[in-house]
Amino acid sequence: MDGKRTENAIKDRGKRWIRLALPALLLVAGIGFIYHVIRSKEGHPFKNPLIVLAVIDIFLLVTLFYLLFRQLIKGYLQWRRVKEGARIRTRLLTAFVLLGLIPSTLLLISAVLMIESAVDKWFTLPVHTVNEAGQRLVDASLDLLRTGSARRADSVAKQLEAVPEDLQPSFVSHIVKGGDIDAVWLFGSDGATIKEWPSGVMQVDAFKKRKCFSEDGLRGYIVLGDKSYVLSGSRVGSSRAVIVGYLLPEKMLTEARFIAENQKLYLQAKAERQFFKISMVSSFLALTLAVIFAAVWIGMKLTREISKPLQLLLEGTEEVSRGNLDLAIPYEAKDEIGTVVSSFNKMVDDLKESKREIVKSNQELREASEAAERRRHYIETLVESLNVGIVSIGRDGELLTANNRAREFLGLSKKDLPAKIVTLPVWQVIKDSLRDLSRHPEGRKEVTISQREETRVMIASLVPISDAEGEVSRSILILEDVTDLSRTQRIAAWQEVARRLAHEIKNPLTPIRLSAQRIRKKAREGAEDLHEAILEGTTTIEKEVESMMLMVNEFSRFARLPEVKLRWGSLSELVLTSAAPYQNAYPKVRFSFDLPEAFPQVMFDHEQLERVVKNLFENSIEAMKMAGEIQVSLSMTDKWACVSIRDTGPGIPHEIREKMFLPYFSTKKKGMGLGMAIVARILEEHGGRIEVDGSYAGGAGMTIFLPR
Amino acid sequence: MRRSLAILLLVAAFTVQAKGPKVGKISCGFDNLHLFVTFSLSDGFLSQDVLDAINSTKPTTFTYEVEVAKKRTGWFDKTIGRRVVEKTVTYDNLTRQYDLVTAVDGEEKEKISLISVEEVEESLKGMTALDMGSVVDLSPGERAYYIRVRVTLLKNFVLWIIPSDEDTGWTEKELKTP
16 A cells, blocks of 8 residues: 555656646747747847836746646646546636736736826826927027028129139138138038138038038038037039038027937837836736735645645545555644544544454454354254154144155155145144143154055154243154164063063962862872862962953953043142042051142143052052151252152162062062053153152152143 | 736737838949948838937937848748948937937938938938958858848837837848859
8 A cells, every 4th residue: 555655756747847848948939939039020028128027927927827727727627537536626826827817917907007097197188288399499490591501502602603713712712701600511522621711620421421412401400519510511513512511609509408418318208118117017917916826826726735735635535445454544734624634544544454354353253153153064964864753843733844855754845845744644743742742842743654555663853942032943853764773672561571471370370280180199099188189279269360360360460551641730739639538547657748839830740640659659658668758849940840759668679779660570579560650651651751760768659740 | 817818919010010111222333342332211100100210319229230141941041241320310309400429230321411301211212332341251153141221210009018129021122242
């Protein structure tokens, strides 16, 4: 930026020199030309003040015209190009020029008119008439002398013609001595003086002598000197001529000279009137031009000073609007404009700082965005490659996205999303499942989907996603294909059931077979104790069959758990209702309840949950050997309603805590080990769970979790 | 603007010259390897303006410029010889005579008194056998030489400030060298 500015400054300086040098050259050439012309005509160019004035006028005029013309063209071009600051500069300059031009021009016109009028008044008719009259008086007086001298010259010439040439010189002396003539010159046709009387009066030049030989002769020439004469001459014969001179009366000559001198001054002044006017006009014109020139010059300077910072400001604003913030207006002043420029520079600095911060933030944002994009891509790839189906579900239950596995499960392609899903029959199945799942924030449900004659078993999990306001805006449905696992588990379960059944059936079958073999043996032997044997045997068989019946019933109950029917209800009531029979039946068992009055209602299946609670009570009573204390309390978390049941029995060993909810696991001598498995399954059907209370060390503690 | 001013000056100068006197016949002769030039002004050269100037009693100078020049192609002509004769007439309103002083190349040669305007006109009308000097430097038979004469009668101004003398302009005549 600085380099560019320096380069521009050098260019501007070069242009300025050219702008100054060109007119200066023209001016020097013009002055040289004028000098040459004047010198050729006048000899010395500055001898005549009028010429000096004319040169000054021309110089000022040309300079002024050049300045104005240049500014006019420049202003016009800048106006057309809509250059910054051109309009205000042109306006200011025009105002300054007019301010100098109008009054100066008016003054000049007034001065010219006044000069014209004043000078003309000096030469009015009365003055002219008086002067002319005086001159005529002098002329008339001298004319008398001229005429007299001419007549006398003619008469002398005639007298001399009558005298022989050799006597003419003495005759001349005689005439002077005896007459009114003051001087006489007799000379030949070659100009040589023959007789001069009195001698040494004055030298008569050859022109006057030649004149005497002309037809008119010499008539009344006045020669002024210490002694002034009127000379007249005539030819004497063919080869001689005579000039007679009369002394001019001194007094008359003095007066005549005075009048003539005044007349001369008048005539000269009159002749120089025009030159006087010209010199005055030239002087005023030079003065006016100097004033206008000064006004224009000052105007230009002021205009430049005023408009330059404005122009810089406009250019700066333009640069800033183009986004260039690496600039500072190089203008320093203590006036208001300087303050504006300073504020502008500060504003640009602030903008630059803000821009830098924005760029930095933008960069960080972009990097974060790229990282997020990379993460998103990674997650997307990960999600796409997962072996579980992941489906994004909108607020209104519409399917938004689905990964590769999910599309495979649902029989969809990418282009089918998101609109087509609602028309798919499978969607209704998922939707129904979702309705149940939505009641359980972390619910999982096994869903069977039939698609293209293929049935898949899936574990559907629904994870709600909340927005910034905490509202659930969408949910993620996770579909885990457990078809193979389910089949395997089912086979394993059947194997286990078969094994258990075989085992459980095998146990009573042995005493039954042994009883039957004993009865047959006794009967074959005809033993006396046959009757007793029959009684004992049948009793054993009956007992074992009853045991088998009990076992069958247990299996049947486990297998035929009814579907949960959820409805709002009070857990406190449920607890109290469930505990009531045991409080009466076992007097050594003390029940204590911590049941908050304002405990909110929860959705559950009353019958099945009562079975769960009773099962837990029975286990505690049995573990405490019918004596002890059972504490029941209700509590609430943000998701769960909790029922805690603690007893004062021996507690649950750590090693069996993990296994106690599995079917057929039991520490009792009697029972199929299905009780806690049924409890766990019922709570699972509710979307809840049961956990061993590890924090309680006074006995066994179990906590039931139900969704709120 | 400057162009307009220049045109105005040219037109003014042309008008002044067109209306003013002209140099009439120019004749030249050689005597003893000296060139002598004779020329006269056209009638009426003593206009009322000139007479008024003379009768104002201020010295009025008539300048006669006579040059021998050689034409050059594509360049200004070369001035070989030049004579400037100044005849200054001063009217004495006391004696009603005209003093005429003649100077050649600044050197006063003659001073006479004339009693009438006719005599003044006759004296100013032209020059007779003005000695232009030796012609030894001129190439014999060369046709590029010429004589040019200009007479300046009055000093004047155009538009108050522009000097514009009243003169005849240059009149040329071919010089045939012997």
